[in-house]
Amino acid sequence: MRKAVYVALTGLFLAACGGETNTGGGGGTKDDIFTLSRLLGRGVNFGNALEAPREGEWGVTLEEGFFDLVKQAGFTHIRLPVSWTYHALREPPYTIDPAFFARVDWALEQATRRGLRVVLNLHHYDELHQDPQRERARFLALWEQIASRYKDQPDLVYFEVLNEPHGVFNDQPELWNDLFAEALVVIRRTNPTRPVLVGPVEWNRLERLSDLRLPQDPRLIVTFHFYDPFAFTHQGAPWVSPTPPVGTPWTGDRPVWAWGWEDWSWDTGRELVTGGVRVTYERGWAGLRLHARVKAEGYTHLAFRTDREVRLRLRCNEREDAALLLHAPGGQEVEVALRSCGAGEGVWDLVFQNASPDPQPSFLLEGVRLKGPRGELALVTDERGAVRQAMGYAASWSQSRGYPVYLGEFGSYEKADLDSRVRWTRAVREEAEGAGLSWAYWEFAAGFGIYDLSTRAWREPLLRALIPEAP
Structure with a gap:
């Protein structure tokens, strides 16, 4: 992308981040979905909190001050990963625990009263990825409850139907397309105009966008996650088998395949x-x-x-x-x-x-x-060029298919050297914005985090890579 075009798109992106917001009714009809996607702007995932089996079990418990911190730093939205299945009955009617619902209510209220948009999702549903047919009724019942409870939330709240579909869906993406369409019908009964996000199979992999077959609906945003190169972003990650070895740098200028x-x-x-x-x-x-x-x-x-x-x-x-x-x-x-x-x-x-x-x-x-x-x-580029090609593909797919595209996760694990993490994070953020994409960094305060819970301070180099204008 030529520099002049890049600067122009980035200017439009930043202008959208500071745009006015509507409230009430689950989405004002005067805003088209591309505008609503751009208004997400710059975000951060509040990971490892409400997605854990029990909040705090993975080292993060949400605090009111966290919402102030991200707002003051210049973020315009949070992505809120929530593992509802840990807090719902296994048998019909699959009731979600009222106490857990109340905790999510609190998080939404903290965000929206500060003017932060929220992408509220359904996270970590491993049983669904393994056996979609067996879990179908429970999945739809969860969304019926979530959608009904939050139908009167302001239009600052967006729904994301499922985080990173994988497992059986990888080889049979039509199963995910069909299940998403069913879930959308359930959501639209109570939230006819609220923005709804959907991602492709194989962990929301960008290369699988072409597998999506979406129903006719004017309020859909397509999301993808970006952790390339995986050997860099997940080096030393103990949950990956085999664990990528520590010591892989990212300079931005080393030659790589396209x-x-x-x-x-x-x-x-x-x-x-x-x-x-x-x-x-x-x-x-x-x-x-x-x-x-x-x-x-x-x-x-x-x-x-x-x-x-x-x-x-x-x-x-x-x-x-x-x-x-x-x-x-x-x-x-x-x-x-x-x-x-x-x-x-x-x-x-x-x-x-x-x-x-x-x-x-x-x-x-x-x-x-x-x-x-x-x-x-x-077909041979450099590391930064490969990131640019990826974001350019997302933007091109968006233009050709008529859906806005949102980068819902990107980040690098703490075992990588900080200078490389900063270079990679800045490159992804700049290339995403240059392509006109809103984004959410993974994540706030755990292994990929930009905030250090032990010192109660931002990791300034990473924060500046994401928000150069941070106070």
Whole structure:
């Protein structure tokens, strides 16, 4: 994204953060859903509190002062993760504990009377992810109770139907689409215009947005979570198996594959360098294979150059019958029409294969990119560039599908070095805002936290990465 466009979008984002709010009735009809999404602005998750089996069990108990802190720092909303299932009957009528309801009431009141918007969700429903059909009735009954209780909340309160659908839903996303549609019907009986958030399967993974099939409803916001690269953001996290090793930095300028693309190469040495990759074919017919989790659309040509003469066999989208024999002369750009190597409406798989039965000495493959009406996509970028590509994809999906998109979680675990955490956090925040997305950092005061409960103080470098204007 060009700098001028980035600055313009960021200005619009910040203006929206300070916009006026309506109250009452679960959403004023004069505001379209894109406006309501932008008004979320900058947020923070109050994690590890009401999502724990018992509040305080995971080290965080909500306090009134927390709401003052986030408001004064410049945040405009909180995302409130709530694990209702720990506090509801297992059998019909699946009644939610009145005392727990009262605690959530208190949290909503603390936020809304300070003018903070709230994304209220249903968190940690593991049984539902494992067996959606068995848990369907309980899930819908929980939302019937939640929606009924909060139907008169001001329009500062938004509902998020389920945090991070995964498990069975990953392989059968249609099950999640159907269940969400049923839950939306339940919610709309009492909250006809309240904004409702929904995310894709595989833990709200950005690459799975295309699996969503949403009902016709003018008040839907689509959400995703971003923790890339996972080896950095979750290093040392004990709940991840195997635990990513500690010591992975994030500089922003190290070369990486494009966002959403994976290296599926065989019998090939690869060394990423600035702007390209040094390739060594260790055996005959070895291949450098790049595979995309999301089909790249809007591109018609592949361009690249090599630093020496190389003969390659190019294959696209696993079309063996359309493989091309190419002569790269070295030092000159080679441009190939994607349709000539098997790619039609989009490309998701590219193989640069050794065209010889013998091993080959190394060569530099550089400037590898897709070109077309959509612009250019560099397949080797840097860490910051990969974040930009991800947020650009979210913005492009939003524009093409007609739904606003919200970044509901991003953060890095405390085991990473602080300087890297600050660089990564600032980069994600800036690229999200540059793409026009509202966001909520994960999280306030636990393992990813920006606030230190032991010292009762902000972790200032992280806070400034999120809110540069913080007092």
